[in-house]
Amino acid sequence: MEKEFQGEEEFAAMSFYQLEDVLFGLEIGPEGDCVQALSRCEYKGTEALTMDEEYHLMRKQVEETEGFDMDFTQFRYGFNYKPVDFGDNKLVPDGETMRGLLDRLSRKSLELYNDGKATSYEFLEVSKANYHMAGAGVMYFITFLAKQDSSDDPKTFQAKVHYSCIDDNKYLTCEEKCSLH
Structure with a gap:
């Protein structure tokens, strides 16, 4: 089961999900x-x-x-803090690739974004990602492309996800990238 944080109080209480x-x-x-x-x-x-x-x-x-x-x-x-090496599969479960894992985490993040914003963006591809170890898992900072329909130009999104080896994944943020980042 996947978990999304609903409120700022719950997010603040989970300090190890903030920037390390x-x-x-x-x-x-x-x-x-x-x-x-x-x-x-x-x-x-x-x-x-x-x-x-x-x-x-x-x-x-x-x-x-x-x-x-x-x-x-x-x-x-x-x-x-390190950049993700898409060819390095040490931090992923057996049978999955790093690219496959990041695609899966991005798709779920975008699904939660669409549900919350009443939009219909479709995932295209991960463009880059960074990470750091966090508790019994990995905090991923994923940048990916998505678009609403075939006539739209792709938009850049950024999602922060805590991928856990022993617990539910935590989908912390997913937002359209602003021009300041």
Whole structure:
């Protein structure tokens, strides 16, 4: 069974569904000690930033985009917020692909949006997604395209979904992307 939050009170009470603080990623080094993780993205920064500068830049991007539109190529270090690799199926159930999972979560988010707004948007495709681990699951920040009928231009939507390994998925937000994001 899928669950949608109905009110702000319930949402506020579930603080682990809100934006998570930015944290540096850690990996186990060759001698068994924890070391800073490096970003898995191709670094395209014009100049190397210090760890503190990268941390503050990541925090700024998370806050300004609410987790959706971050430029991970600006970072040498890895953080808890990461871009989804559509070819990596480690975080999905057996028999499903990452793309299939994100399509399914997006379709359900859009269905709840349509029910609440009395609209009839149809899902087209996921264009990108970010995530961070959250409790016994994964918080996904999914950007996807949808349109109302065949003559309309596609609209960009953003959905925040907590995908759980042991509980119902939580469909937290689904909104048409505003031009500020």
